[in-house]
Amino acid sequence: MAEAIPRDHDQYSCSICLDLLKDPVTIPCGHSYCMSCINECWNTNDLNGIYRCPQCRHAFKTKPPLNRSTVLAEIMEKLRSTELQVSESAxxxxxxxxxxxxxxxxxxxxxxxxxxxxxxxxxxxxxxxxxxxxxxxxxxxxxxxxxPVCPKHDKLLEVYCRTDQKCVCMHCLLDDHKSHDTVPSTIERNEKQIKLTDTQKKVKQIIQAKEKELQKMNMDIASHSDSVKKAVENSKKVFSELAKLIEKKGNEVIEKIKAEEKADLDQGTKLQKTLQEEITELKKREGVLEDLLQTDDNIQFLQNYESVSSSSGTDKLPSFSFQPYCSFEDIRKLICELAGRLETTCTQEISKTITKVSDLSAKRPTIEIVVGDRVRVKPSVVTPTHKWGSVTQFSIGVVKKIQGNLLTVDFPEQRNWTGVVSEMERVTSAGSDSSTKNDPFNIKVGDKVRVKPSVITPKHNWGRNVTHKSVGVVKDIKSDGSVVVDFPGHANWKGILTEMEQVTDDDEIGPSSLDSSIKIGDQVRVKSSVVTPTHKWGAITHKSIGVVKKIQGESLTVDFPEQKNWTGIISEMIVASTGPDILNQSLNVDSNFSEMEIVTIADLVDIKVGDRVRVKSSIITPKHNWGGHVTHKSVGVVKDIKSEDVIVDFPKHKGWKGILSEMELVNDSDTGISGSP
The missing domain is CATH 4.10.640 (30s Ribosomal Protein S18)
Incomplete structure (x- = not known):
């Protein structure tokens, strides 16, 4: 009997929990669910007196009776039994x-x-x-x-806080998220899944539209190529009948036609490539959306929802069409007219024809290059007339001089490089508009860059501390298209130029001060040279050590033991080392070492063996706990100091172990101190 049972899980799975049916029930519309799943679905959602089937959305004015389907339950038991036998060996x-x-x-x-x-x-x-x-x-x-569990309470994440836009546990509702707008994770997922499904539909529609554009463009380019071939064949036929006197000039006309064809086809190829890249990016995005929609885990779905839900401008992507600027039918007529006058005015008329052929392409919009423009060699140029030298297709330089059809360019790789004006193209300033921001050819040494959001995993992997939000400075660009970037947390990171995008001051994410060695998570303190910080001391001092929580522009937020969310200025702060070896710190290559100082715990807390100390009032619970009779009022004598640890003899607890940064000196003038030895 077990062998006769179909083994298609989808057929016998509950569409709510996606697992094999447990205590199966069948509602009047014919769909089956786990009894607990359908009950929870109807009890959780705000039904307004209407009960709907989760699959077909059929509405019932009253709650249908839920009776266990005996036959379906027996099938489930046999199916599980059969699968267990197979799984034991598999x-x-x-x-x-x-x-x-x-x-x-x-x-x-x-x-x-x-x-x-x-x-x-x-x-x-x-x-x-x-x-x-x-x-x-x-x-x-x-x-x-x-x-996923709550890191604070170690409880299951079951609730979504709309105020903080994060998943929390039930215990969080009683403290950190008290009075916040919270809903069960299932309700939040249902709402966001509807939005995400709409986004997916839009992406699919855009893909279909772009594919139609690409198909039409392929047909237009093929038709244009046929027209060009006919023009070339006609020209060859006419010139083959002429005398040897015009053979050389005839070849010049043919080469000119082919050159114009190449210019038009270069334009078409560039449009094809752009359109294909958009389709590829959209399909990648559709795949990410599909993976997220298929996930079983509500929490994983909600945690990744924001990063993939944005349409990223895909709703308004530009349309493309291939429109050649040269009509080779006009060229054919000109050549026929030339044949009648060829014997007497051969050289003169052919020169005029070549000129007119060039005039036909004048409709193609050209960008005049002037001294001071940023330029690069056109992608269609395989080898420049005056050779590459140290310059590559990715090199961007500044025009220094123009003389006739020649120009002199200063590239980072080579100064005074000589090129031909017709082989160059102007490069617009990166960040001047959104279309140039993502153009990898606009990236040059010294630019701020980050990995594109569309790149899930870079070709050479993420490396250490590099994420989509990391902003670094381009250090070198290789001829093979690879790029070397200095990130705050990873110097000399290697990536691919096409995977990167430029970052302007307006949209920069994360640390904006790229020349600073301070990053989120670092332990810092105020520099000893700063008398009064810009945003005042608050409860901290020069000896206070805190952890960087946030960096925005030149400002940073630090959590100190004495004061949380303290605001400071990056230039007024210094990384606090836990040892004497400053070479182990993540210092930026461009940092000024004369402004830095080696800081140890012993330097920050002026405590030595024999001093009278107590636990700071800002410490709620010491790292090694209070011990038997130690309190904030207890005063003891330092017996030993080992790196960051300190051993103290209190009156009622000998050999108590603590952390040096948690202790403070007690002077004879201090009042209200009890338990002094």
């Missing part, structure tokens, strides 16, 4: 990036399900009790994954 070891079963001893067997209630993952064998044991059947099973 279980595989967990590979890299896969979740292992938490109950398998010895070998790490790949998990297939994770339980949100138990917060553990199971292989095919160990998950079976969740299908058979009544108490476990109510648990929520999802595809094997790392179950």
């Amino acid at each position: 279980q595989s070891l967990a590979g890299p990036g896969e979740i292992a079963c938490d109950f398998c001893a010895g070998e790490m067997i790949r998990a297939v399900k994770s339980c949100l209630e138990c917060r553990v993952s199971y292989c095919e064998t160990h998950v079976q009790p969740h299908y058979n044991v009544p108490a476990l059947k109510k648990h929520k099973l999802v595809k094997a994954a790392v179950i």
Whole structure:
């Protein structure tokens, strides 16, 4: 009987939990669900007295009775039993990036399900009790994954805070997110899934429109190529009948026609490439949207929703069409007219014809290059007339001199480079408009750049501390299209030019002061040379050490033990080292070492063996805990100092261990001190 049961999981899966049906019920419209799933769906959503089928959206004015489908339940049990027998011989070891079963001893067997209630993952064998044991059947099973939990309360994330736009646990609703606008994660996902589905539909429509444009462009280019071929063939036929006297001039006309064809086809090729790249990027985006829509985990869905939900301007992408600027039918007529006058005015008329051929292409918009313009060699030029030298297709230089058809350009790689005006093109200033921002040819040494949002994983990987938000400075551009970038957290990072985009001061994300060695997560303090910080001291001092929480422009936010969310200026701060080796710090190559100083914990806290100390009032709980009878009022004597640790003898607790930065000196003039030895 088991062999006769279809093994299509989709046919026997609940469309709500995406798992095999448990306690299956069939509603009047014919669709089946787990009894607990459909009950939870109808009880959770705001129904306004209307009950809808999650699949066909059929509405019921009253809640339909939910009776267990006995036949379907028996099929489910047999299907699970059959799959268990197969899985016992087919279980595989967990590979890299896969979740292992938490109950398998010895070998790490790949998990297939994770339980949100138990917060553990199971292989095919160990998950079976969740299908058979009544108490476990109510648990929520999802595809094997790392179950996200609240880092503060170590509880399951079940609620979405719309105020802070993050997933939180039930305990968070009682403290940090009290009185915030919160909803169950299922409701938030349902709302955002509708929006994301609409975005996906729009992306698909844009892809279809772009594919139609590409198809029409292919036909236009093919037709234009046929026209050019006919013009060339006609010219060859006419000139073949002429005397040797005009053979040389005839070849010049043919070459001129081909040159114009090449110019038009270069334009068409560039448009094709641009359109194909847009389609590729849109398909990548559709794939990301599809992956997110298919995920089982609501939390993973919500956490990634914001990063992929934006249309990124795809709704208003420009249209392209191939429009050649030369009509070779006119050339054919000119050549026919030339044949009648050729014998007497051969040289003169052919020269006029070549001139008129050039005039036909005058309709193509040209950009006049003047001294001071930023230029590069056109992509259509394989080898410049005066050779490359140290210059490449990616090189961008400034026009220094123009004389006739020749120009002199200063490139970063080569000064006084000589080229031909017709082989060059002007490069608009990066960041002057949105169309040039993403053009990799506009990137030059010294520009601020970051990895494009459309690039999921760079060709040479992310490296250390580099993300989509990281902004770095271009250090070098290679002839093969690779680029070397200095990021604040990773110097000499290697990437691909086409994967990068320029960053302007307006849209820069993360640390804007690229010359600073300070980054988010660093331990910092106010420089000793700063008498009074720009934004005042507040509760901190020169000896206070805090962690950088946020950097915006030249300002930064620091969490100090004495004061949270303290605002300061980057130029007034210094990285606090925990040891004497400053070479281990992530200093920028351009940093001025004369402005830096080596700082150790002992320097920041002027405490030595024999001093009377106590725990700072700002410390709620010491790192190594309070111990038996130690409080904020307890005063003890420093017995030993080992790096960051300190050993103190208190009256009621000898050999107490603490952290040097958590302690403060006690002077004889201090009042209100009890327990002095």
